[in-house]
Amino acid sequence: MATMVAEAPLTRPREKKARAGRGDRIYHILIKAIVGMVLAIFAGVFTVVVIGAWPAVKRFGLGFLIHTGWDPVHLVFGALPFIVGTILVALGAMILAAGIGLMTAVCITELLPRWLQAPVTYLIELLAFIPSVVYGLFGLLVLAPFLQDTVEVWIMEHLGPHFEVFNGAPYGVGYMSAILILAIMLLPLIVTLSREALVLVPRDVREGGYALGLQKWDVVWGIIVPYARNGILGSLVLALGRALGETIAVAMTIGGGYSLPKTVMDQGYTLASVIANEFNEVSSDMYLSALIYCGLILLVITVVVNILAYFLIRRLSGAHGFKA
Amino acid sequence: MEVRDTDILKSDQSAASVDQAYKLRVKDLNFYYGAFQALHGISINAEKNRVTAFIGPSGCGKSTFLRTLNRMHEETPGARVDGEVLLDGESIFDRDISELRRSVGMVFQRSTPFPKSIFENIAYGLRIRGVDRSSISDLVEQSLKRANLWEEVKHKLNKSASSLSGGQQQRLCIARALAVNPELLLLDEPCSALDPIGTSKIEDLLLEIKETCTILIVTHNMQQAARVSDYTGFFLSGKLIEFNDTKSMFETPSSKLTEDYITGRFG
Numbered sequence: 001m002a003t004m005v006a007e008a009p010l011t012r013p014r015e016k017k018a019r020a021g022r023g024d025r026i027y028h029i030l031i032k033a034i035v036g037m038v039l040a041i042f043a044g045v046f047t048v049v050v051i052g053a054w055p056a057v058k059r060f061g062l063g064f065l066i067h068t069g070w071d072p073v074h075l076v077f078g079a080l081p082f083i084v085g086t087i088l089v090a091l092g093a094m095i096l097a098a099g100i101g102l103m104t105a106v107c108i109t110e111l112l113p114r115w116l117q118a119p120v121t122y123l124i125e126l127l128a129f130i131p132s133v134v135y136g137l138f139g140l141l142v143l144a145p146f147l148q149d150t151v152e153v154w155i156m157e158h159l160g161p162h163f164e165v166f167n168g169a170p171y172g173v174g175y176m177s178a179i180l181i182l183a184i185m186l187l188p189l190i191v192t193l194s195r196e197a198l199v200l201v202p203r204d205v206r207e208g209g210y211a212l213g214l215q216k217w218d219v220v221w222g223i224i225v226p227y228a229r230n231g232i233l234g235s236l237v238l239a240l241g242r243a244l245g246e247t248i249a250v251a252m253t254i255g256g257g258y259s260l261p262k263t264v265m266d267q268g269y270t271l272a273s274v275i276a277n278e279f280n281e282v283s284s285d286m287y288l289s290a291l292i293y294c295g296l297i298l299l300v301i302t303v304v305v306n307i308l309a310y311f312l313i314r315r316l317s318g319a320h321g322f323k324a
Numbered sequence: 325m326e327v328r329d330t331d332i333l334k335s336d337q338s339a340a341s342v343d344q345a346y347k348l349r350v351k352d353l354n355f356y357y358g359a360f361q362a363l364h365g366i367s368i369n370a371e372k373n374r375v376t377a378f379i380g381p382s383g384c385g386k387s388t389f390l391r392t393l394n395r396m397h398e399e400t401p402g403a404r405v406d407g408e409v410l411l412d413g414e415s416i417f418d419r420d421i422s423e424l425r426r427s428v429g430m431v432f433q434r435s436t437p438f439p440k441s442i443f444e445n446i447a448y449g450l451r452i453r454g455v456d457r458s459s460i461s462d463l464v465e466q467s468l469k470r471a472n473l474w475e476e477v478k479h480k481l482n483k484s485a486s487s488l489s490g491g492q493q494q495r496l497c498i499a500r501a502l503a504v505n506p507e508l509l510l511l512d513e514p515c516s517a518l519d520p521i522g523t524s525k526i527e528d529l530l531l532e533i534k535e536t537c538t539i540l541i542v543t544h545n546m547q548q549a550a551r552v553s554d555y556t557g558f559f560l561s562g563k564l565i566e567f568n569d570t571k572s573m574f575e576t577p578s579s580k581l582t583e584d585y586i587t588g589r590f591g
């Protein structure tokens with residue numbers, strides 16, 4: 001398999017010539033139509049969100065992004081805690097999931113015997129098919145009580161007195177549960193996609209390392225992982241998109257709260273989970289508009305992150321000429 | 325171990341003993357991929373500081389043979405080998421595998437630079453082995469010079485290795501293998517992806533490095549075998565049909581099968 005992939009670049013120019021002509025034109029029209037449709041859908045969604053958020057945008061302006069306070073009765077709204085919450089939860093989950101996920105992918109491709117690789121990969125892929133709400137239930141009913149009785153109590157007793165960030169009450173649900181649940185949800189994505197990138201590394205590259213007498217560890221981390229880095233980064237970008245937008249599992253495990261987090265055990269909201277949890281309690285048009293404003297912020301963050309990631313990957317692949 | 329490696333680098337093969345004209349002896353080597361036997365009782369002796377070429381039709385086991393000599397087959401699940409392979413009289417299977425692979429360099433058919441800069445491609449292996457910082461850049465320069473690549477890349481050592489041409493990449497891989505000063509260099513069709521100019525540069529290079537190193541090369545190209553090698557072995561279906569000095573092999577082959585192959589009647 002590795003050989004086939006390595007040969008692909010050699011045959012590509014010939015294929016291109018053969019495909020010229022009418023087929024080529026149809027292909028171009030099709031591509032343009034699809035691109036147009038995607039852009040139209042995106043523009044439509046964006047317009048609807050902007051229109052919905054407009055009253056709140058007009059009333060609170062950009063101050064909405066940097067103010068704290070959520071008072072539906074007096075119509076005082078500020079999204080800073082949710083923005084911070086979104087970033088903290090996504091970042092925390094990404095750090096855990098990227099570290100563990102990459103390790104796992106490497107273990108699968110480089111350490112497991114071949115006959116075990118496929119079944120293990122399949123099992124991990126299965127994790128991706130579990131619906132978010134089931135992860136949420138698991139977080140709420142199993143993980144949160146577990147954290148509450150063990151880890152959080154320990155943290156409060158042993159670290160709390162010394163560090164302010166650990167000096168909170170063990171609620172169970174809260175940032176810690178949400179981050180862990182989200183990390184578990186991201187794992188299958190990162191593992192399966194980075195595994196694919198690792199498997200595509202040509203055999204000759206791998207053996208080129210072994211032929212120098214390098215140990216497995218040095219070949220894996222110094223040669224194979226760098227070779228696969230575009231695919232791995234791609235998997236991380238997809239996971240980050242999911243982390244920023246994941247709604248129901250986070251809403252069920254993060255507890256809810258309108259102020260900035262002070263300790264790792266606090267409860268709070270992300271942009272997505274505040275919308276999910278508050279939507280049913282909307283008592284005024286301005287309240288609804290403020291929630292949609294939160295949605296607009298999330299949309300912008302997601303788009304910006306993806307554009308940045310695109311340029312990052314392009315720059316990396318351009319600099320080294322390994323185009324995916 | 326680290327200390328000894330560096331010594332080898334510096335002492336530049338002064339340890340060569342006189343009584344061993346043969347760098348490599350292979351005796352009754354059988355090779356199996358699972359139940360499939362890919363090599364049948366191969367025996368050859370390769371002379372020191374000579375180029376030995378292996379020819380034969382596709383699938384006859386040339387790569388398999390070469391890959392056993394630095395125990396690369398151990399990276400292939402299910403591969404098994406029996407028989408004797410002696411390097412300087414010592415069985416390669418008794419040696420530490422990393423240390424063996426440093427004395428037996430290997431260059432593959434498709435040049436495969438690491439995803440690093442030109443400099444790092446050579447420096448990486450050295451650094452991992454604990455060669456000290458100050459001598460690394462000297463060693464990099466020295467091995468690029470030995471691989472006749474220095475002039476072409478000296479102004480862009482920090483550029484990505486993938487920006488080089490195919491022939492340059494192949495010479496970079498040779499430089500990478502030479503940097504650890506191997507006693508034996510295995511090349512598996514090193515020119516098969518190169519144009520005639522790239523090919524002739526590599527061939528000239530082989531004639532230069534055989535001064536310091538014993539070379540085994542697999543090639544599909546009979547003229548190449550005739551040009552660069554001192555000895556030639558002909559493989560067919562996992563058997564070594566004939567092994568002789570290159571001149572006799574091409575002018576007066578003793579086996580009908582060899583004759584058919586080198587005159588292009590099959591394969």
Ligand SMILES: Nc1ncnc2c1ncn2[C@@H]1O[C@H](COP(=O)(O)OP(=O)(O)OP(=O)(O)O)[C@@H](O)[C@H]1O
Nearest residue numbers: 357360362380381382383384385386387388389400
């Ligand atoms: N990993 C493997 N598993 C099973 N069989 C293999 C494997 N690699 C090679 N073989 C078989 O062993 C035999 C010898 O293969 P080898 O690659 O050594 O041939 P070769 O002489 O190098 O051919 P070529 O000139 O095409 O490179 C072939 O029949 C091949 O199908």
Ligand SMILES: [Mg+2]
Nearest residue numbers: 386387388512
């Ligand atoms: Mg081969």
